[in-house]
Amino acid sequence: MFTFEPGTFLFEAWVARNQLLTGLSVTAQLSVVTIIMGSIIGIFGGIGLTYGALPVRFLIRVYVDAVRGIPVLVLILFSYYGLALFGIHISPFTAGVVALGGFCGAHMSETVRGALESIPAGQTEAAKAIGLRFGQRLRYVLLPQAVRRLLPPWVNTCVEMVKGTTLLSIIGVVELLLATQQTIARNYLILQFYFAAGMLYVLVNLAISQLGALLERRTAHLRY
Numbered sequence: 001m002f003t004f005e006p007g008t009f010l011f012e013a014w015v016a017r018n019q020l021l022t023g024l025s026v027t028a029q030l031s032v033v034t035i036i037m038g039s040i041i042g043i044f045g046g047i048g049l050t051y052g053a054l055p056v057r058f059l060i061r062v063y064v065d066a067v068r069g070i071p072v073l074v075l076i077l078f079s080y081y082g083l084a085l086f087g088i089h090i091s092p093f094t095a096g097v098v099a100l101g102g103f104c105g106a107h108m109s110e111t112v113r114g115a116l117e118s119i120p121a122g123q124t125e126a127a128k129a130i131g132l133r134f135g136q137r138l139r140y141v142l143l144p145q146a147v148r149r150l151l152p153p154w155v156n157t158c159v160e161m162v163k164g165t166t167l168l169s170i171i172g173v174v175e176l177l178l179a180t181q182q183t184i185a186r187n188y189l190i191l192q193f194y195f196a197a198g199m200l201y202v203l204v205n206l207a208i209s210q211l212g213a214l215l216e217r218r219t220a221h222l223r224y
Contacts, residue, residue, distance in 0.1 A: 009192040016183040023179025024200055030096060030165045030175060031204070035158050037101035042108020047138065049113040060109065067106035073167050075099040080171040096168040104161050111153045115146035148219045155212035159205045176200060 004010050013020070048060045067075070079102075080095035090098070119142055127137040169178035180197040184190050 007187070009189055009196075012183070012187040012189055013193075013196065016179075016186075019179050019183060020176070023174055023176040026093075026174060026179075027162070027165050027176040028204065030093070030100070030168065030173070031158075031162045033097050034100040034104055034161050034165075037097065038104025038108050038157070038161065039154070041101070041105025042112050045105060045109025046112020046116060049109060050116045051134070064106045064109050067102055068110070072099065072103050072164055073170070075103055076167055076171060092168065092171045092173045095171060096165070096173050100161055100164055100168075103164070104157060107157050108154070111150050111157065112146065114153075115150035116142060118149055119145050144219075148216065151212055151216050151219070155209060158208050158212075162201065162204055162208065 004014075006012075045060050045064065048056050049064070052060065076096060076099040079099040080090070080092060083090065083095070123141055123145065124137060127141040132140065165173075165175050166177040168175055169181070172178075174182070176197055180193050184193050187193075
């Protein structure tokens with residue numbers, strides 16, 4: 001059933017192994033950088049939306065609503081072609097990180113805001129009663145409790161970011177999907193290679209889900 005001859009899937013996959021592994025590596029790098037960037041933006045954005053002064057909340061709200069309302073493909077095209085119109089020339093990889101990181105950050109900001117606002121006001125009042133300043137309340141009381149609440153939506157957003165990297169092929173980033181398409185163009189084994197690529201995406205997202213489950217177990221003691 002499985003033969004290793006020219007024209008078979010196993011043979012062609014072996015021939016294209018370096019190209020496919022490089023594409024998978026680029027997908028992993030894009031996903032990690034985007035998720036880290038989006039998480040950092042989300043933490044500060046969520047805190048600003050919840051506790052910031054009115055002008056700060058307004059500016060962050062404009063960013064969050066605008067970016068969430070624009071299709072991510074449009075953001076990718078703007079970050080690459082649109083910025084070039086203003087004399088800002090960046091590589092396709094960087095443009096992809098900017099677009100996906102900004103998109104991820106907008107969604108994370110809402111996730112963090114929702115988690116912080118779900119904490120009963122009594123927790124904040126109790127922290128104030130023992131003399132904790134704002135930064136201390138965030139560090140020791142509010143954020144630790146918010147972490148467990150935001151983990152499930154955080155995992156969902158991370159999975160969406162991994163799948164979103166496939167859109168970067170339109171600006172020439174040779175991630176896993178584009179590497180697969182280039183391989184198919186040489187051997188025409190369409191279903192076999194798309195199925196293999198799909199399985200790789202499933203494995204990456206399964207790893208993210210397992211990481212999220214591990215973090216939930218580690219933070220289970222924060223439930224009240």
